[in-house]
Amino acid sequence: MIKFLPLVVRNVARNKIRSLFTCLSIAVSLFLVVMLYSFLTVQDEMTVASRVYNRLIVMNVQGLAGNVPIAYVDRIRKLDGVRSATSFSWFGGKYRDEKIVFGQFGVDPQSVADVYEDYVVPPDQLQAFQADRTGCVVGALLAKNKGWSIGDKVPLKGDIYPVNLELTVRGIYDGSSSIDREMLWFHFDYLDESLKAARSTMAGNAGIVVLRAKSAEAMNRLTEDIELAFASSDAPVKALTEKQFQAEFMSYMGDVRAFIRYTSIAIVIALLCVAANTMAMALRERTREIALFKAIGFSQANVLSLFLGEAVVIGALGGVVGCLGAKLLFATVDFSKMLPGLGWLYVPWSTALAGVALAASIGLVSGVVPAWRAAHLSVLEGLRKVV
Amino acid sequence: MVPLKYNLRSLRARKVGSLMTVLGVGMVVWASIFAFGLYAGLEHTLTVSVNPLDVIVLRQGSTAETASAVSESAARDILALPGIATDAEGRPLAAPELVAIGYLPRRDADGNTNVTVRGVVPASAALRDGLTIVEGRNFTPGVREAIVSRALSERFKGLKLGESFKVQDAMFQVVGYFQAHGAAAESEIWTDQRVLGQVTNRTGSVSAVQLRAASADDRQRLIQRITADEQIGLKAITEKEYFAEQAEQSQFLRIIGQIIAFFLTIGAMFAVANTMYGAVASRAREIGTLRALGFGRASVLASFLFESLVLCLLGAIVGCLGALALGDIRTGTMGGAFTEVVFAFNFGPRVLLSGALLAIAMGLLGGLAPAVRAVRMRVVNALREV
Numbered sequence: 001m002i003k004f005l006p007l008v009v010r011n012v013a014r015n016k017i018r019s020l021f022t023c024l025s026i027a028v029s030l031f032l033v034v035m036l037y038s039f040l041t042v043q044d045e046m047t048v049a050s051r052v053y054n055r056l057i058v059m060n061v062q063g064l065a066g067n068v069p070i071a072y073v074d075r076i077r078k079l080d081g082v083r084s085a086t087s088f089s090w091f092g093g094k095y096r097d098e099k100i101v102f103g104q105f106g107v108d109p110q111s112v113a114d115v116y117e118d119y120v121v122p123p124d125q126l127q128a129f130q131a132d133r134t135g136c137v138v139g140a141l142l143a144k145n146k147g148w149s150i151g152d153k154v155p156l157k158g159d160i161y162p163v164n165l166e167l168t169v170r171g172i173y174d175g176s177s178s179i180d181r182e183m184l185w186f187h188f189d190y191l192d193e194s195l196k197a198a199r200s201t202m203a204g205n206a207g208i209v210v211l212r213a214k215s216a217e218a219m220n221r222l223t224e225d226i227e228l229a230f231a232s233s234d235a236p237v238k239a240l241t242e243k244q245f246q247a248e249f250m251s252y253m254g255d256v257r258a259f260i261r262y263t264s265i266a267i268v269i270a271l272l273c274v275a276a277n278t279m280a281m282a283l284r285e286r287t288r289e290i291a292l293f294k295a296i297g298f299s300q301a302n303v304l305s306l307f308l309g310e311a312v313v314i315g316a317l318g319g320v321v322g323c324l325g326a327k328l329l330f331a332t333v334d335f336s337k338m339l340p341g342l343g344w345l346y347v348p349w350s351t352a353l354a355g356v357a358l359a360a361s362i363g364l365v366s367g368v369v370p371a372w373r374a375a376h377l378s379v380l381e382g383l384r385k386v387v
Numbered sequence: 388m389v390p391l392k393y394n395l396r397s398l399r400a401r402k403v404g405s406l407m408t409v410l411g412v413g414m415v416v417w418a419s420i421f422a423f424g425l426y427a428g429l430e431h432t433l434t435v436s437v438n439p440l441d442v443i444v445l446r447q448g449s450t451a452e453t454a455s456a457v458s459e460s461a462a463r464d465i466l467a468l469p470g471i472a473t474d475a476e477g478r479p480l481a482a483p484e485l486v487a488i489g490y491l492p493r494r495d496a497d498g499n500t501n502v503t504v505r506g507v508v509p510a511s512a513a514l515r516d517g518l519t520i521v522e523g524r525n526f527t528p529g530v531r532e533a534i535v536s537r538a539l540s541e542r543f544k545g546l547k548l549g550e551s552f553k554v555q556d557a558m559f560q561v562v563g564y565f566q567a568h569g570a571a572a573e574s575e576i577w578t579d580q581r582v583l584g585q586v587t588n589r590t591g592s593v594s595a596v597q598l599r600a601a602s603a604d605d606r607q608r609l610i611q612r613i614t615a616d617e618q619i620g621l622k623a624i625t626e627k628e629y630f631a632e633q634a635e636q637s638q639f640l641r642i643i644g645q646i647i648a649f650f651l652t653i654g655a656m657f658a659v660a661n662t663m664y665g666a667v668a669s670r671a672r673e674i675g676t677l678r679a680l681g682f683g684r685a686s687v688l689a690s691f692l693f694e695s696l697v698l699c700l701l702g703a704i705v706g707c708l709g710a711l712a713l714g715d716i717r718t719g720t721m722g723g724a725f726t727e728v729v730f731a732f733n734f735g736p737r738v739l740l741s742g743a744l745l746a747i748a749m750g751l752l753g754g755l756a757p758a759v760r761a762v763r764m765r766v767v768n769a770l771r772e773v
Contacts, residue, residue: 018661025657032650062555063490065453065501065725092454099635160454162446162620251498254720254727259425263418263647270414270651274658277407281665 004302008309012317015282019314022278026318026359027325029267034326034355036260038347042178043250045348047243049178053118054083054216057245058209058226061236064090064252069235070192070206073108079225081218082211084114087188089207093156093165095146102142103180104156106188106207109135115212118175125150125171133190135170139181141344143172144334154184161202163194177346209237268362275366279311283370290374291382300375307371308364315363316356323347323355389682389690394697397666405698408662412702412746413709415655420710420734420742422644427733429637429720433630436516436570440472440606441626444596444613448622450632451724452486452595453503459483461619465596468612470605474513481598482511485580487587488726489554491543501726502543503575504533504554506583506593514597515572523548523563528579531586534563536573538717538729546576557586571630574719574729597626633722640720652745659753663695667761674761675769684762691761695754696747703746710734710742 012019058076060066068087076085089106109130113121121129121137128150129135138148148154154167167186174181188206195203213219219241226239240248250257283290290303298306327347335345398405444465445455457465462483471479485506490499505511512518526532535546540561545552551560559578567573584590600606606625613623667674677687715731722728 017664021657021661021664025654025661027654028650028657029654032647032654036647061490063488063499063501065488066490099638158448159450162448162456164448248498251493251496251500252721252725252727254500255718256720259421259718263421266414266418266421267651270411270418270655270658273407273411273414274655274661277404277411277658278661280403280407281661284669 004306004309008306008313011282011306011310012313015285018278018281019317022275022314023318023321025274026271026315026362027322029271030319030322030355030359031326033264033267033358034323034347034351036264037355038326038330038345038351040257040260041348041351042345043246046178046180046344047246049176050118050242053116054213054219055115055242056211056213056219056222056226056239057088057242058211058237058239059245061238064208064248067235068206068209068237070188070204072230072235072237073206073209075229076209076211076226077111079222079229081214081222081225083214084111085209085211086111086115087206087208088210089188089191089205090160091156091158091165091186091191092160093158095154095156101159103183105183105185106191107185109185109187112137112185115210116173117212118179119173120175121171121173129170129185132168132170133187134165134167136167136184136186137171137173138169138184140172140174141181142184143169145182148172161191161195162200163191163198165191165194177344180344182344268358271359271362272366275311275315275363276369278314279307279367279370282310283307283374286374287377287382287385290377291379291385294377294379295383303377304371304375307374308367311363311367311371312360313363315366316360318363319356319359322359323352326355327352389677389686391693394690394694397670397694398697401666401669404662404665408659408698409701409705411658412655412699412749413705415651415749416703416706416742416746417709418651419644419648419745420706420738421713421732422647423738423741424710424732424734425718426637426641426644427735427738428718428730429640429728430634431733431735432569432571432574432728432730433634434627436568437626437630438514438516438599439625439627440600440603441514442598442600442606442609442623443626443629444598444621444623445629446622447620452484453488453724453726455486455594456592457483457594457596457621458592458619461621462593462596464619465598465613468609470601470609472599472601474510478510479598480510480513481596482508482514483580483593483596484508484511485583485587485589486594486724487554487583487589489552489576491545491552494542494544500543501721502539503724503726504583505572505575505577506580507577508580511577511597514599515567515570517570518565518567518572520563521566523561526562526578529582530579531557531559531582532562533559533576533578534565535561535576536566536729537564538573538731539576540564541717542719542727542729552576554583554586569731571633571728574722574727633724636722637720648741648745652749655749656753659695659699659749660756662698663691663754663757664760666694667691667757671764671769671772674764675766675772678764678766679770688758688762691758692751692754695758696750699746699750699753700743702749703743706742706746707734707739710739 060068073087086108091104092101113126129137148169152169156165158164192203223239230237330347449455466481471481487504489502489504491502492499540546551558600609610623717731719727719729
């Protein structure tokens with residue numbers, strides 16, 4: 001097999017334009033597939049990466065739109081096995097004229113840094129945030145996109161809530177690419193006091209409570225304890241792991257995941273046609289040559305592997321260019337400005353390499369029929385044929 | 388001009404190659420139409436049968452009804468304003484409505500999702516053009532009964548005729564299906580406003596007031612009057628603007644569709660170019676003969692571009708038929724109000740046409756370089772080729 005490799009490479013390079021175009025066709029299409037799939041895999045990766053922090057999310061049994069009284073935060077903190085807990089109240093205000101709302105959450109400034117230990121805030125900035133009732137901490141990506149630095153004012157116009165917030169950036173958190181670096185945290189009390197001043201009935205709602213358990217073992221027990229503790233209250237709650245919460249959120253998104261899969265399948269079928277066509281053209285051109293190969297003693301298996309090898313090389317080349325290209329592009333260029341809310345998107349190695357493997361398989365499958373026909377070519381017929 | 392029949396027969400002579408290209412282009416067109424159809428469907432739902440005279444009154448600053456509140460006294464004042472259209476019996480076409488969020492289990496998948504539950508008054512149905520009960524009956528005022536669209540009943544448990552579902556702690560029974568031409572109302576559960584108010588502990592205020600102005604001038608006057616009153620802190624916008632804002636929240640669906648179409652079209656262009664290069668290479672003698680017969684360069688160029696175009700248009704037909712064969716697929720996603728919007732993919736003329744335009748772009752751009760090569764051949768050499 002290996003000794004045929006130079007022959008395979010030469011065959012690939014023979015009709016340079018055709019091989020190049022086939023590779024490019026595969027590369028461009030797989031670039032897209034890898035990007036779409038990264039959307040799915042990164043979300044999964046984020047939840048897997050956060051598992052070590054033993055966080056639970058407590059929400060109303062009626063879902064995210066339900067109410068969780070702020071008093072629950074203290075009651076949850078006192079439960080056995082809870083290390084720290086914070087409210088996490090979605091504000092959803094408008095920043096300037098922007099249509100797309102970024103994540104703004106009313107938190108407990110004393111606990112939030114411990115609950116989200118992987119979201120790193122420099123200690124002096126954290127202190128400044130805790131000291132300023134109208135202060136906020138923003139994610140590094142968000143700060144970059146909006147051009148904020150420490151001390152900048154961030155006015156947020158209430159949409160869900162009938163109050164506006166005048167915030168000042170006191171800290172910027174950062175961390176690995178598997179955390180959400182596009183959030184804004186502010187003092188829950190600031191929102192709540194504003195609501196009380198406006199005599200709004202919406203005051204006192206923690207939204208959800210995020211807690212950090214002391215250990216992984218404590219989590220299972222806590223889930224039950226929390227649900228039991230509030231079962232007969234006005235606002236019964238359920239406790240979810242971050243993974244369950246993610247699934248809950250995906251359910252809100254509807255069928256997006258399925259659509260990404262359908263689209264990818266269509267692209268793969270299209271590429272199979274494209275690659276098969278290329279190999280069929282190669283076969284047609286080389287009919288005489290193959291007959292000659294066979295005449296001088298190449299076995300059917302030899303010819304078969306020659307053709308299959310060529311198809312795989314072309315597919316894999318396209319895959320390497322497209323998938324690694326996507327990886328490289330996302331690693332070097334910052335798309336968070338162009339794709340608001342998708343700043344977390346990057347191409348994981350696993351997805352990029354799976355893309356390359358997919359491309360090689362597309363090559364392999366597309367080569368099967370032409371290769372089989374080449375292997376079973378009648379020597380006499382082939383030699384007689386004038387192209 | 389080279390006869391078009393020449394190209395069609397050439398395509399037929401290379402059956403497998405042509406077929407593969409057509410299929411490849413077809414899948415690409417299909418995938419693009421699928422992506423376009425998603426956003427177009429959502430947009431259609433939010434814009435269909437919106438009456439230009441309709442106005443919605445919300446709390447100042449809120450963009451969705453779910454986050455809005457209008458006190459009952461303010462709502463009463465609005466209903467008494469001059470310039471509101473009236474129905475046959477002379478009652479104003481204005482409805483104070485209460486919107487709550489239900490949390491219902493999906494029928495075909497795991498998990499629960501937010502669904503809009505709308506507490507309505509008799510005028511509400513008249514404000515939605517074309518809303519009719521198609522099966523069962525309307526809910527009885529004062530009773531925990533509800534009507535839903537058939538589309539919604541298929542997506543959530545407890546929403547089939549005769550079944551019951553829960554809003555907070557109260558059980559409601561579904562007594563009828565309504566239909567509203569695929570409009571946004573079909574993503575909602577409708578029940579009596581007062582009953583919903585009691586169940587959700589929201590008495591004394593409603594979420595929004597829907598009303599129809601008697602004329603375009605009245606509409607402007609009403610909007611100005613309501614928005615100008617700073618005491619009540621409300622804003623009035625046309626229903627059209629309201630839904631445009633909702634659609635804005637799902638802009639990313641449109642952007643993703645365009646990104647998909649862009650990359651796939653480029654990918655397909657290379658594939659078409661390959662096929663056409665193959666066609667030109669294997670027909671060198673024919674091209675030489677054509678030229679020798681007196682067909683000019685322009686004719687040969689046009690001929691090959693035409694051939695490439697035919698390939699891609701056949702692909703477009705495959706893609707469009709493939710999309711149409713999917714039929715009426717219904718889906719849903721989270722809308723601007725944080726509740727599920729149910730809609731059907733829209734494979735209307737505009738969407739199919741954009742698919743066809745992509746195919747034309749593939750055909751022309753992909754076929755150009757090979758066609759130029761055909762033209763550049765020297766007649767003498769071409770005739771000498773085997």
